[in-house]
Amino acid sequence: MYTEKSIQQAICCLFLIAYIARSHAAVVNIKSKGAKGDGITDDGQAIVSAWNEACRREAPSSVLIPPGTYMVFPPIDLIGPCKGPIKIKATEAIIKAPPELEKFTTTYWIAIRNVSKLTMIGGTYDGQGEQTWLQNLCPDGGPGPCPLPVNLQFTNVTNSLLQHITSTDSKFFHMSVNTDGIQIGRLSGVNITNSVMRTNDDCISIGQGCRNIRIKNIMCGPGDGIGIGSLGRRANEEPVQGIWIKNVTMTGTENGLRIKTWPTSFPGSVSDLHYEDIIMHNVSFPIFFDQQFCPLNNCQNGTASNVSISNVSFRNIRGTSATKVALKFDCSADVPCKNIKVADINLTYEGPEGGPATSECANIKPKVVGHVVPPACPGKRPIEVTVEKLQFLKRVQEFVLNPKPPLEMIDVLVVAVISAIATAPAVVMVHATTAPNPEYTTWKERDKFVLLWFKSTFTDHALALAVRSTSSRAAWQTIEKLFQAQTRAC
Incomplete structure (x- = not known):
């Protein structure tokens, strides 16, 4: 004779069997x-x-x-x-x-x-x-x-x-x-x-x-x-x-x-x-x-x-x-x-x-x-405009505009020459605008100062010698020789 408990157990077993059958990997x-x-x-x-x-x-x-x-x-x-x-x-x-x-x-x-x-x-x-x-x-x-x-x-x-x-x-x-x-x-x-x-x-x-x-x-x-x-x-x-x-x-x-x-x-x-x-x-x-x-x-x-x-x-x-x-x-x-x-x-x-x-x-x-x-996108990198460099540009400008610059400023000019040659920015315009790249504008002004001084001081041949310099040391030696030659000529 089936008791209520045995019936409940049977029902549970049936549910368990059904669950296992349903969930078992097939x-x-x-x-x-x-x-x-x-x-x-x-x-x-x-x-x-x-x-x-x-x-x-x-x-x-x-x-x-x-x-x-x-x-x-x-x-x-x-x-x-x-x-x-x-x-x-x-x-x-x-x-x-x-x-x-x-x-x-x-x-x-x-x-x-x-x-x-x-x-x-x-x-x-x-x-x-x-x-x-x-x-x-x-x-x-x-x-x-x-x-x-x-x-x-x-x-x-x-x-x-x-x-x-x-x-x-x-x-x-x-x-x-x-x-x-x-x-x-x-x-x-x-x-x-x-x-x-x-x-x-x-x-x-x-x-x-x-x-x-x-x-x-x-x-x-x-x-x-x-x-x-x-x-x-x-x-x-x-x-x-x-x-x-x-x-x-x-x-x-x-x-x-x-x-x-x-x-x-x-x-x-x-x-x-x-x-x-x-x-x-x-x-x-x-x-x-x-x-x-x-x-x-x-x-x-x-x-x-x-x-x-x-x-x-x-x-x-x-x-x-x-x-x-x-x-x-x-x-x-x-x-x-x-x-x-x-x-x-x-x-x-x-x-x-x-x-x-x-x-x-x-x-x-x-x-x-x-x-x-090969080198990835080689070329001249844009300069970083800092307060120090802006002060430096001001000194270059004073030097260029001074008809008889003090000798202690020659070092400043040498750095300007080398920097102007080596750090021209690659991007001229600001992306998606018609505005000039500020870095390019700054470089252009600095380059203009340097070239004005070069043109007013040295011959075209002397200018070419300086621009062709391949290192800071070579650029300094070239400019030093040019100054010495011109000093003797005076």
């Missing part, structure tokens, strides 16, 4: 959902069904794609959010898309959306894009260009890991002729590691809205390097922030580490980027900020880019450049690049143009640390 094999794995039958819906079941589990769950060859017709939509962490394991599996472009009604083959804590391990995702490349036709039979499907599309995927995946022969992006290897946008918390990429476009392309992206242990080339952008072409683009790129080897790529923004652009920002331990083998433009990106040369003449680039560091970048310009910072005149740090760079050039590698810079003042080859 592995959903796509073959249990009807997948054939013969490379002919469409197994796409079996994958979707397995995903939906695993996604409903509160405990960590997996979709298992066993070794074999699977034909998967598009579109495949794997949608979250899922109740718990989810994994797709496809080790030694080959997942193939149909080669016919007309079977695609979307711009993707497999899409994963609105998922956190996703892990994808193993598998070859074969887009079978060669037929599309050769035909160069749109699905309706018309000529290109037309929208083409990517292999894998990730949207709003966070805190996730992709590991040991091969994406090949995509009809558009992902490891194919004239395609990007991996293109990401509006993602956060993503790691891309331990990958080999051979493409004819970006190995990795990072678009707007990407945050907290870590890229490590990558071999890239041939291709177009690792690029951020292009940015600023559309309104309301989200910032790119927090990108770490480390231990990357690039071989024969058209660009290395590039940031590209459109001229006459909408506002945007790129910040908190860190490049470290990068090896370049015969790479064109190893480091390139391109804020006048206009691939078809049909951009409207107007203002500079309104996308800001700030807080970027380069450390331990070494190798060879295929172009004489190894460092190219073409920053916006309206929003100059800020807080750019370049440390321990060694990029050499041995091409047909001869000579060492060089750098080209516009609207940037990088902080240089350690040994940097």
